[in-house]
Amino acid sequence: MNTAVRLNYSHPPARPDDLPDFSRIAIPEAGKYDVPPLDLKADASRHYAEGLIRIMDSESRAVGPWAERIEDVNPDQLRLGLRDMLRMRTVDKRLLNAQRQGKTSFYMQGIGEEAIGCGFQRQLQRGDMNFPTYRQQSLLVAADYPLENLMGQIYCNHADPIQGRQLPNMHSARDFGYFTISGNLGTQFVQSVGWAMACALRKCGKIAAGWIGDGATATNDFHSGMLSASVYQPPVILNVVNNQWAISTYTAVASGAGKTYATRALGYGIPALRVDGNDYLAVLAVSRWAIERARSGFGPVLIEWFTYRVAAHSTSDDPSAYRPKDEAKAWPLGDPIERLKSYLIRHGDWSEERHVQAEAEILEEVIQIQKAVEAQGTFVNPKPFSPSAFFRGVYADLPEHLRRQRQEMGY
Amino acid sequence: MPTMTMIEALRDAMDVMLGKDPNVIIFGEDVGYFGGVFRCTSGLQAKYGEERVFDTPINESAIVGLAVGMAAQGMKPCVEIQFADYVYPAYDQITQEAARIRHRSNEQFTCPLVIRMPTGGGIFGGQTHSQSPEALFTHVAGLKVVIPSTPYDAKGLLISAIEDPDPIVFLEPKRLYNGPFYGNHSGSSVGWSSHPAGNVPEGHYSIEIGKAVVRRPGTDITILAYGTMVFVAEAAVRATEIDAEIIDLRSLLPLDLEAIEASVRKTGRCLVVHEATRTSGFGAEVIAEIQQTCFWHLKAPILRVTGWDTPYPLAQEWDYFPSPERIARAITKTMEEA
Ligand SMILES: Cc1ncc(C[n+]2csc(CCOP(=O)(O)OP(=O)(O)O)c2C)c(N)n1
Numbered sequence: 001m002n003t004a005v006r007l008n009y010s011h012p013p014a015r016p017d018d019l020p021d022f023s024r025i026a027i028p029e030a031g032k033y034d035v036p037p038l039d040l041k042a043d044a045s046r047h048y049a050e051g052l053i054r055i056m057d058s059e060s061r062a063v064g065p066w067a068e069r070i071e072d073v074n075p076d077q078l079r080l081g082l083r084d085m086l087r088m089r090t091v092d093k094r095l096l097n098a099q100r101q102g103k104t105s106f107y108m109q110g111i112g113e114e115a116i117g118c119g120f121q122r123q124l125q126r127g128d129m130n131f132p133t134y135r136q137q138s139l140l141v142a143a144d145y146p147l148e149n150l151m152g153q154i155y156c157n158h159a160d161p162i163q164g165r166q167l168p169n170m171h172s173a174r175d176f177g178y179f180t181i182s183g184n185l186g187t188q189f190v191q192s193v194g195w196a197m198a199c200a201l202r203k204c205g206k207i208a209a210g211w212i213g214d215g216a217t218a219t220n221d222f223h224s225g226m227l228s229a230s231v232y233q234p235p236v237i238l239n240v241v242n243n244q245w246a247i248s249t250y251t252a253v254a255s256g257a258g259k260t261y262a263t264r265a266l267g268y269g270i271p272a273l274r275v276d277g278n279d280y281l282a283v284l285a286v287s288r289w290a291i292e293r294a295r296s297g298f299g300p301v302l303i304e305w306f307t308y309r310v311a312a313h314s315t316s317d318d319p320s321a322y323r324p325k326d327e328a329k330a331w332p333l334g335d336p337i338e339r340l341k342s343y344l345i346r347h348g349d350w351s352e353e354r355h356v357q358a359e360a361e362i363l364e365e366v367i368q369i370q371k372a373v374e375a376q377g378t379f380v381n382p383k384p385f386s387p388s389a390f391f392r393g394v395y396a397d398l399p400e401h402l403r404r405q406r407q408e409m410g411y
Numbered sequence: 412m413p414t415m416t417m418i419e420a421l422r423d424a425m426d427v428m429l430g431k432d433p434n435v436i437i438f439g440e441d442v443g444y445f446g447g448v449f450r451c452t453s454g455l456q457a458k459y460g461e462e463r464v465f466d467t468p469i470n471e472s473a474i475v476g477l478a479v480g481m482a483a484q485g486m487k488p489c490v491e492i493q494f495a496d497y498v499y500p501a502y503d504q505i506t507q508e509a510a511r512i513r514h515r516s517n518e519q520f521t522c523p524l525v526i527r528m529p530t531g532g533g534i535f536g537g538q539t540h541s542q543s544p545e546a547l548f549t550h551v552a553g554l555k556v557v558i559p560s561t562p563y564d565a566k567g568l569l570i571s572a573i574e575d576p577d578p579i580v581f582l583e584p585k586r587l588y589n590g591p592f593y594g595n596h597s598g599s600s601v602g603w604s605s606h607p608a609g610n611v612p613e614g615h616y617s618i619e620i621g622k623a624v625v626r627r628p629g630t631d632i633t634i635l636a637y638g639t640m641v642f643v644a645e646a647a648v649r650a651t652e653i654d655a656e657i658i659d660l661r662s663l664l665p666l667d668l669e670a671i672e673a674s675v676r677k678t679g680r681c682l683v684v685h686e687a688t689r690t691s692g693f694g695a696e697v698i699a700e701i702q703q704t705c706f707w708h709l710k711a712p713i714l715r716v717t718g719w720d721t722p723y724p725l726a727q728e729w730d731y732f733p734s735p736e737r738i739a740r741a742i743t744k745t746m747e748e749a
Binding site: 131165170202221390399 | 434436462467468470472473476477478479480481482483484485486500503504507508511512513514515516517518519520521552553555575576577621665666668669
């Protein structure tokens with residue numbers, strides 16, 4: 001009997017009755033990494049892929065070469081970033097409540113991950129296209145997508161630009177650089193590469209950004225996407241949002257014995273960076289670098305955004321069943337809003353009073369919009385679409401068999 | 412008018428469209444430099460350059476996934492899956508992505524792409540080079556499914572497919588690539604050059620997707636077939652004294668119900684033939700539609716002749732796909748009903 005051969009099963013360091021334990025996570029000091037040239041090659045990117053790029057230190061100072069690269073970012077832009085994140089969080093809280101009140105079927109929050117989408121989006125140009133997951137609403141908010149539309153989609157009401165055809169959070173907003181979301185994880189990672197290839201072939205100067213969660217890196221199309229990007233070298237940024245959890249499954253089940261998600265790209269010859277996703281300044285700096293690199297024709301790059309999913313996976317999930325209740329509070333990289341707020345305050349560009357005031361203003365704005373949107377229908381106050389609506393747009397033209405079926409339904 | 416094989420007609424269609432529309436792009440395994448394992452894209456890369464016609468890794472999900480992204484961006488990809496048997500890794504991209512993007516985005520994004528794939532058996536390809544997966548695609552809202560049986564149709568339908576605003580699964584009966592196949596054991600191949608449908612006009616022409624065609628007019632019984640089985644059915648009819656009407660469906664989704672219903676009302680008898688396995692096959696769909704609309708016109712139960720519900724057997728493929736004899740027996744049986 002050979003007892004040396006055993007399978008490995010990955011477990012998180014702490015379960016509900018344990019104390020949160022993040023001791024496994026190595027956190028390099030802020031400012032440690034230099035800024036690589038735009039034509040960075042995979043081989044030369046290993047230490048970025050294994051490390052963690054951070055700008056803000058524990059004293060709320062911006063330090064190191066990456067900080068220098070965004071010295072031109074002025075306080076107004078940072079206050080805008082703070083506002084984006086506050087709006088996102090307010091929307092999340094309000095809509096979570098609306099779900100609890102039965103006004104919508106389902107909701108998914110991005111609490112704790114706001115800096116990633118908000119910071120990245122502000123560096124993009126019109127015509128660039130994100131292929132997001134359901135947890136990147138922050139990309140929409142920072143694109144100044146009308147909250148009416150965003151909320152209408154959640155309520156599946158007449159303010160919903162896609163007429164109630166999709167699960168809440170699965171938006172579609174072409175003019176805001178937001179590709180129509182699939183519920184099938186991973187499939188869109190490779191589509192983003194195709195879009196970027198089309199941008200290159202049509203010489204339109206635009207780029208694409210693929211987005212995927214750490215859990216979904218296990219899907220085939222994560223690898224299909226990286227291989228395709230490696231072969232054709234299109235202007236695509238491949239983003240992995242590592243928020244430690246895939247519903248109840250700990251991130252190590254997807255990563256296996258791999259070192260970081262970023263290092264996966266190296267085997268494909270794609271350079272990669274790993275970034276503190278809760279550091280708004282680091283997000284800005286690295287996004288800007290990656291976008292400039294893609295636009296300059298240096299090919300794909302992968303970024304692992306290291307963060308933590310603070311809220312439940314969705315309104316159908318109860319994280320207290322699988323992780324310590326206060327694990328989020330122990331997350332060593334802090335909260336992105338608190339960190340940017342402290343940074344701004346330290347530099348005299350913000351204050352506790354202004355913050356309280358801003359929160360109140362945003363809450364008021366969101367409530368007003370929410371009221372107006374809810375008037376157009378919710379689960380408890382339904383104002384349904386005509387069922388004939390879902391027969392439209394299946395094909396460019398209504399085929400005969402669908403016309404017959406619509407008639408059969410009585411419309 | 413030049414005579415062409417179906418391979419040449421398909422290549423000609425792609426040639427015409429590459430020349431006409433700069434957004435048309437062709438890719439797949441081996442399709443670039445080499446011109447594909449069936450040589451369907453031969454010479455196109457040399458003529459249009461690598462940016463228009465290129466090779467991909469052996470990753471069907473990527474072939475279609477990339478095409479979805481490109482199509483949504485505004486290109487018109489026409490991709491090749493080397494054999495229909497290898498489409499399954501791309502099934503997700505085709506059925507849940509390409510098919511739905513228009514609908515789920517309320518037409519903000521669309522997905523005009525063509526996925527070509529050689530289908531069907533009869534070339535000693537064994538289990539993994541002989542499958543007929545059409546029913547897996549006709550079950551999917553948002554797709555169109557096309558299958559030509561002649562060089563003339565192949566070119567016109569492929570041009571229409573590339574110009575179509577919706578995603579299309581384009582099945583190419585590989586047994587017909589080089590000539591019509593009458594389902595006899597002799598193995599002697601007949602070329603398209605002696606067949607009227609081998610005459611293919613030069614330049615651009617199109618055939619409307621969703622329209623069937625009457626291959627042989629008749630009054631006694633309607634035989635519905637597509638792809639290779641059109642020719643096997645013709646051979647079967649020649650062996651009987653029956654005046655059968657053979658309809659080549661050409662487009663399975665959308666299906667030309669009007670043409671089918673008109674014919675069945677006229678003949679009062681119907682036989683459906685396909686090479687794919689029987690259970691839940693496309694024949695079941697056609698028969699269900701006919702019995703709903705033509706039941707009172709029917710003089711006999713509708714029969715179907717199909718491949719058997721087994722994996723495709725290499726050494727016994729002649730016993731697997733419908734033969735003229737099996738079809739003839741079914742015709743006779745239908746005719747014997749009062
Ligand atoms: C192909 C596929 N399998 C399973 C699911 C169900 N599912 C939805 S979200 C999810 C977890 C995803 O985790 P991760 O990728 O880490 O993203 P996160 O939710 O943490 O942002 C699963 C398994 C799905 N949507 N698609």
